[in-house]
Amino acid sequence: MLKVYIQFIKSLREQRGMSQQEIADKLGISRTSYIAVEQGKRELLLSEAQKLADVFGISLKDMETGIVPDYEKYKEMILAFLRLAGSKIDGKLPKTKLAKLLYLADFTWFYEKLNSISGMQYRRIKYGPVPDSYFRALDELEEEGKIEIDRSKDGLILLSENRGSRKIKPSILNKEELSLMSKIAKKWYFKRTKEIVNFTHNQLPFLICDDNEIIPYGLITQEDPEYVY
Numbered sequence: 001m002l003k004v005y006i007q008f009i010k011s012l013r014e015q016r017g018m019s020q021q022e023i024a025d026k027l028g029i030s031r032t033s034y035i036a037v038e039q040g041k042r043e044l045l046l047s048e049a050q051k052l053a054d055v056f057g058i059s060l061k062d063m064e065t066g067i068v069p070d071y072e073k074y075k076e077m078i079l080a081f082l083r084l085a086g087s088k089i090d091g092k093l094p095k096t097k098l099a100k101l102l103y104l105a106d107f108t109w110f111y112e113k114l115n116s117i118s119g120m121q122y123r124r125i126k127y128g129p130v131p132d133s134y135f136r137a138l139d140e141l142e143e144e145g146k147i148e149i150d151r152s153k154d155g156l157i158l159l160s161e162n163r164g165s166r167k168i169k170p171s172i173l174n175k176e177e178l179s180l181m182s183k184i185a186k187k188w189y190f191k192r193t194k195e196i197v198n199f200t201h202n203q204l205p206f207l208i209c210d211d212n213e214i215i216p217y218g219l220i221t222q223e224d225p226e227y228v229y
Contacts, residue, residue, distance in 0.1 A: 006040050008063065012056045015071060026055050057133040058121065073172045074118040075137050077102055079146060080170055080178060082161040084185035092150065092158040095138070096127060097193040100200050103129045104188075104229040105181050107205065110217040111228050117177050124209040128200050184229050203227060 013023055024034035027048050036042035044052065053060050058069065081101045086093045106116040122129040138159065141147040146165040150158040170178060188196050200206055205219040220228065 005063070006038060009052070010038050012058075016056065018055075023052070023055065027051050057136050069119040069121065069131075069133075070172070071118075071120075071133065071137070074102070074120050074131070074133075075141060076170050076172045077105065077118060077181070078137060078141060079161055079165065080173060080181055081105075081185060082147065082159060084182055085189055086160055091160040093160065094193045095149075095157040095159055097188070097196055098159060099130045099134060100128055100193075100196045101181075101184060101188065102134075103200060104184050104196075105177075107217060107220045108184065108229045109177065109180060111220045111223070112180075114221075116217055117173070122215045124206060124211060124213050124215055126211075128197055129206060129215050187229065199227075 013020070020034050020038070021031045024031045027034065028051075029048070033042060037044055049060060049063060053063055057071075078098065081098055082091065082093055085098070085101055102118075103122055106118055106120065106122070109115070109117045120131040120133070122131055138147070138149065142149050146162050148160050148162055150160070152158070173181075203220075204223045205215045208219055209215050
């Protein structure tokens with residue numbers, strides 16, 4: 001078993017604050033067997049790998065890459081964009097538009113730095129590129145009292161940052177990352193959700209990939225500089 005793969009599993013477990021026994025229980029194996037996995041002495045069965053991916057809220061493709069997504073940083077990106085791009089009147093931002101802003105930030109950073117801000121893997125779905133754990137992250141932030149979700153009768157979902165959390169400054173995102181996010185938010189602030197959806201759907205990464213496929217970050221490096229964000 002590759003060392004990077006072992007470290008990937010261990011890092012995700014520790015990020016989630018889970019013990020080896022908790023993971024073993026979810027996989028239906030003994031703690032000793034799971035410890036052997038983290039030590040590289042035991043291979044995971046495909047069914048066990050799928051269960052593990054589900055526990056961590058990622059895809060099997062994520063596990064294959066060995067890149068550890070920074071889930072907490074991704075959640076901080078969500079809060080940052082709600083501050084940067086939320087309506088000046090009520091602070092609300094459509095859920096779909098937020099998803100596109102997050103995608104543009106991660107892929108633009110990769111275009112410039114050859115790595116993404118959060119490391120999250122974006123999947124090509126009908127409404128655009130989005131990580132599998134996007135919706136879970138929103139639910140968690142709502143449960144933590146950091147955001148409010150307004151679910152209207154017409155199906156529109158608006159998000160806003162809870163007043164109490166606005167006093168909390170970003171601790172994971174650095175100034176350069178926040179600067180890029182600010183530029184992206186400024187460009188799209190007065191644009192409707194449909195416009196940013198059309199923009200991302202016409203970018204090379206989305207056009208090339210098949211439905212439900214993880215979009216490789218490297219594809220954005222082939223995009224025209226004017227159409228990166």
